[in-house]
Amino acid sequence: xxxxxxxxxxxxxxxxxxxxxxxxxxxxxxxxxxxxxxxxxxxxxxxxxxxxxxxxxxxxxxxxxxxxxxxxxxxxxxxxxxxxxxxxxxxxxxxxxxxxxxxxxxxxxxxxxxxxxxxxxxxxxxxxxxxxxxxxxxxxxxxxxxxxxxxxxxxxxxxxxxxxxxxxxxxxxxxxxxxxxxxxxxxxxxxxxxxxxxxxxxxxxxxxxxxxxxxxxxxxxxxxxxxxxxxxxxxxxxxxxxxxxxxxxxxxxxxxxxxxxxxxxxxxxxxxxxxxxxxxxxxxxxxxxxxxxxxxxxxxxxxxxxxxxxxxxxxxxxxxxxxxxxxxxxxxxxxxxxxxxxxxxxxxxxxx
Amino acid sequence: xxxxxxxxxxxxxxxxxxxxxxxxxxxxxxxxxxxxxxxxxxxxxxxxxxxxxxxxxxxxxxxxxxxxxxxxxxxxxxxxxxxxxxxxxxxxxxxxxxxxxxxxxxxxxxxxxxxxxxxxxxxxxxxxxxxxxxxxxxxxxxxxxxxxxxxxxxxxxxxxxxxxxxxxxxxxxxxxxxxxxxxxxxxxxxxxxxxxxxxxxxxxxxxxxxxxxxxxxxxxxxxxxxxxxxxxxxxxxxxxxxxxxxxxxxxxxxxxxxxxxxxxxxxxxxxxxxxxxxxxxxxxxxxxxxxxxxxxxxxxxxxxxxxxxxxxxxxxxxxxxxxxxxxxxxxxxxxxxxxxxxxxxxxxxxxxxxxxxxxxxxxxxxxxxxxxxxxxxxxxxxxxxxxxxxxxxxxxxxxxx
Numbered sequence: 001x002x003x004x005x006x007x008x009x010x011x012x013x014x015x016x017x018x019x020x021x022x023x024x025x026x027x028x029x030x031x032x033x034x035x036x037x038x039x040x041x042x043x044x045x046x047x048x049x050x051x052x053x054x055x056x057x058x059x060x061x062x063x064x065x066x067x068x069x070x071x072x073x074x075x076x077x078x079x080x081x082x083x084x085x086x087x088x089x090x091x092x093x094x095x096x097x098x099x100x101x102x103x104x105x106x107x108x109x110x111x112x113x114x115x116x117x118x119x120x121x122x123x124x125x126x127x128x129x130x131x132x133x134x135x136x137x138x139x140x141x142x143x144x145x146x147x148x149x150x151x152x153x154x155x156x157x158x159x160x161x162x163x164x165x166x167x168x169x170x171x172x173x174x175x176x177x178x179x180x181x182x183x184x185x186x187x188x189x190x191x192x193x194x195x196x197x198x199x200x201x202x203x204x205x206x207x208x209x210x211x212x213x214x215x216x217x218x219x220x221x222x223x224x225x226x227x228x229x230x231x232x233x234x235x236x237x238x239x240x241x242x243x244x245x246x247x248x249x250x251x252x253x254x255x256x257x258x259x260x261x262x263x264x265x266x267x268x269x270x271x272x273x274x275x276x277x278x279x280x281x282x283x284x285x286x287x288x289x290x291x292x293x294x295x296x297x298x299x300x301x302x303x304x305x306x307x308x309x310x311x312x313x314x315x316x317x318x319x320x321x322x323x324x325x326x327x328x329x330x331x332x333x334x335x336x337x338x339x340x341x342x343x344x345x346x347x348x349x350x351x352x
Numbered sequence: 353x354x355x356x357x358x359x360x361x362x363x364x365x366x367x368x369x370x371x372x373x374x375x376x377x378x379x380x381x382x383x384x385x386x387x388x389x390x391x392x393x394x395x396x397x398x399x400x401x402x403x404x405x406x407x408x409x410x411x412x413x414x415x416x417x418x419x420x421x422x423x424x425x426x427x428x429x430x431x432x433x434x435x436x437x438x439x440x441x442x443x444x445x446x447x448x449x450x451x452x453x454x455x456x457x458x459x460x461x462x463x464x465x466x467x468x469x470x471x472x473x474x475x476x477x478x479x480x481x482x483x484x485x486x487x488x489x490x491x492x493x494x495x496x497x498x499x500x501x502x503x504x505x506x507x508x509x510x511x512x513x514x515x516x517x518x519x520x521x522x523x524x525x526x527x528x529x530x531x532x533x534x535x536x537x538x539x540x541x542x543x544x545x546x547x548x549x550x551x552x553x554x555x556x557x558x559x560x561x562x563x564x565x566x567x568x569x570x571x572x573x574x575x576x577x578x579x580x581x582x583x584x585x586x587x588x589x590x591x592x593x594x595x596x597x598x599x600x601x602x603x604x605x606x607x608x609x610x611x612x613x614x615x616x617x618x619x620x621x622x623x624x625x626x627x628x629x630x631x632x633x634x635x636x637x638x639x640x641x642x643x644x645x646x647x648x649x650x651x652x653x654x655x656x657x658x659x660x661x662x663x664x665x666x667x668x669x670x671x672x673x674x675x676x677x678x679x680x681x682x683x684x685x686x687x688x689x690x691x692x693x694x695x696x697x698x699x700x701x702x703x704x705x706x707x708x709x710x711x712x713x714x715x716x717x718x719x720x721x722x723x724x725x726x727x728x729x730x731x732x733x734x735x736x737x738x739x740x741x742x743x744x745x746x747x748x749x750x751x752x753x
Binding site: 010013014100102229231232235236238239240242243245246247248249250288289291292293294295297 | 401403423424426427428430431432434436438439440441442443444446447448451452454455457459460461462468472484485503507
């Protein structure tokens, strides 16, 4: 008799959790959609909502100018923000579990420093060679290469060290060294060339074209699915590397996969949008706290939609708050993200 | 046989910690490793669960070299409880135990009805059902440890390896954990290998004790056979304390103030000896028959003692010997021992001390003392509880000086 009662209790408890998951997931999904529509509708030219929705789904609105604004400028940028946010949130989540550290973000292994350095090299190099402008394709390529080089360093180290914390410290050190190299370049650069570089380092979705969106979708979506498929191992890793190993996780392969997936996702976003701060740090916390669990099986989908929604909101703010001046997106992510995280954290008493 | 090692040598890097390890673990045995900190208990445990690779020799699990087993094969037979504290974030105790099903769940890790049933069974086995839905981080140390134990059980292992499972736990959880482990071995035929520090619990719960010291195994066998005053003293290099296999525990020793002569018997002396030792006195006691509990406690605390053969009357010869020792004592204490024909000569000891002019402290009440000692009772000092007794003994005799 007792067993039945307990089983029921557990069933109720598991069902309640499932409902919470569906609720949170739907909320973030609705949020992502609403902010997407707003991102398309609002701007220096405001487009009526019904025209916006019509254009997104049907392809044509009431005016040809609206169509071109929506299709050539706003939609690619809005989708870019959605996908970037999702990718950064998942990458941050993976690394937070991996390092068992709540203040880890996707750039912890020095990915952004590598990207920044290569972008600096590309910019300063081009100007030195007499070019007047640098194409965004060159910058994206440079950024991606820089990020991937740093990832390769991390992968090499991951195969050698016993302790994951060592890897974390090595990542930080590599980041510092590469940043220092960037500072050398800046010190020797001419001041007018620095402006664009500085703007790049603060991140922006303004450069997104359809081809960037496709790149990000084709590359990023499979990687995000890959992350989801690792949820079982990620959960085992919540108990630490030794327990994970004792339960049958191949820790070596797991290390490589986590670093590969998170760094590649981050590198792709950084290539098109520059280093967008805070999303990868805050969204996993937001997900955990709103779900009340660290279970990656439910947390990863929530992080994907939450990252998309929050990043869309932040890009909207970045464009609208002081229009026509556009704020760097990293500024709005921090200003809007941090209070939300603090609010949730204060309401909770458990450690995360 | 579930586990055996052949000439196993364990250590870190190039440093050997323990060598020549040849142990055999049978199904359903409760095996414990005893040894001082740093003796290599954890290193051995980590090596047999493949967290460290052996520096030499082999480990066999059900006859197969563990180096050849896959991660999953290993995980289905062996579960661990480690010393490291975990912080799994927002996972409930239930979730943590469910992770133990890792080797059995499918690709996504979604639990089946069967998995949930096994988790509930494991929680029940460690009496953890009532806090299963609370977050792991909110649990007490004892509850956490029980959860980790349930997690290991959910793995359905044939062998559970635990590194110091009772450290940090309060008395209740310490005993509860030992009882759970004991039950596992007896009811589920699971083999338990654990490193422990509580010699008294090892004595009472384990089937095999393995003593580790100076890079080797110094003894291995039933705890009743291998744990005695000598082996324990050697194991821990103890001279300020002694293990008594009869009492099943460790008694502290002291060579300090005094000495104080305690006239005791039938257990009246035990707490007095311990209290005196705790406050730094050295003790002389007698006359005690060898079948008296006070005899064993006195021996363990290292008291100088006059004893008599078991079940015999206290002889005049023994009394004479005791009288000589009373001369040396700075104070004499009457523990309030019960009086019977076999020990009535001990009363004369107190009279003798009184004649010598020694201060006599008694834990009896005055009426009883008058009945027993007659006129001498007037010269005694009476104290109702040990604390008062000790404080005044220290003050009055100025023994500390």
